[in-house]
Amino acid sequence: MPPEKTTQKARSDSARASLLKAGRALFGRDGFISTAVNDISAAAGMSKSGLLHHFPSKAALFEAVFEEEEMRLVARVAAEAGGAPNARERMRQGARALLDALNDAMSRQIVLIDGPAVLGWAVWRRIEGDHGIALIEATLREAQAEGSLARLPGSAFSRMFLSALHEGAFSIIEDETQRPAVEIMLDQMIEGLFDRG
Structure with a gap:
């Protein structure tokens, strides 16, 4: 795999891991209904559109x-x-x-x-x-x-x-x-x- 592809995959994997970690913390604390997509994306250090790039919905x-x-x-x-x-x-x-x-x-x-x-x-x-x-x-x-x-x-x-x-x-x-x-x-x-x- 070319170096730029490897770097891009590593960034994507890191972003996904951050979203899963933030999602677990917020879903686990507040429940699915009370957790907003904006709160998850902010906790993961990215925009809402960044979250939706990795996951099409909450x-x-x-x-x-x-x-x-x-x-x-x-x-x-x-x-x-x-x-x-x-x-x-x-x-x-x-x-x-x-x-x-x-x-x-x-x-x-x-x-x-x-x-x-x-x-x-x-x-x-x-x-x-x-x-x-x-x-x-x-x-x-x-x-x-x-x-x-x-x-x-x-x-x-x-x-x-x-x-x-x-x-x-x-x-x-x-x-x-x-x-x-x-x-x-x-x-x-x-x-x-x-x-x-």
């Missing part, structure tokens, strides 16, 4: 922020659960790590509150499938390879388990004393899956 920027947040959450969960001795325990530790991560106000606003409402069901479901669901299904395949799960349960279980995690996070946000009960219910889902083989 919703398009939010989608990119949402997907980046999903990747961030999956990376955190994988890192925190990665040292567990087996897939069953990785699922247990991963569930707890996601509950912790969703206790962060910014992640909660982007992923749980605005994500489904702003993106719509089809886009939200696709992105969840590419990240959170993919991690659950990978862990289940690891369990099968280890011999602790005789057959895979299908994608319905992964979606139901992630939905239970999201609802559990909401319950804990509303009343943190619910955390032990939420963990027990999630453990029962995991144990029920493995017990059936």
Whole structure:
């Protein structure tokens, strides 16, 4: 690639990263509806037209922020659960790590509150499938390879388990004393899956 193209790409990548960072901060703090495009562009140090050059709309920027947040959450969960001795325990530790991560106000606003409402069901479901669901299904395949799960349960279980995690996070946000009960219910889902083989 010619040097001028490399420099132009680096500038474009840097501008995009600045917009994603500013978008996450403002969407996470104020929510999608209350965040203005002008505020995001100013926080990123560029004009509104500069923002619209990279993202055609506020919703398009939010989608990119949402997907980046999903990747961030999956990376955190994988890192925190990665040292567990087996897939069953990785699922247990991963569930707890996601509950912790969703206790962060910014992640909660982007992923749980605005994500489904702003993106719509089809886009939200696709992105969840590419990240959170993919991690659950990978862990289940690891369990099968280890011999602790005789057959895979299908994608319905992964979606139901992630939905239970999201609802559990909401319950804990509303009343943190619910955390032990939420963990027990999630453990029962995991144990029920493995017990059936």
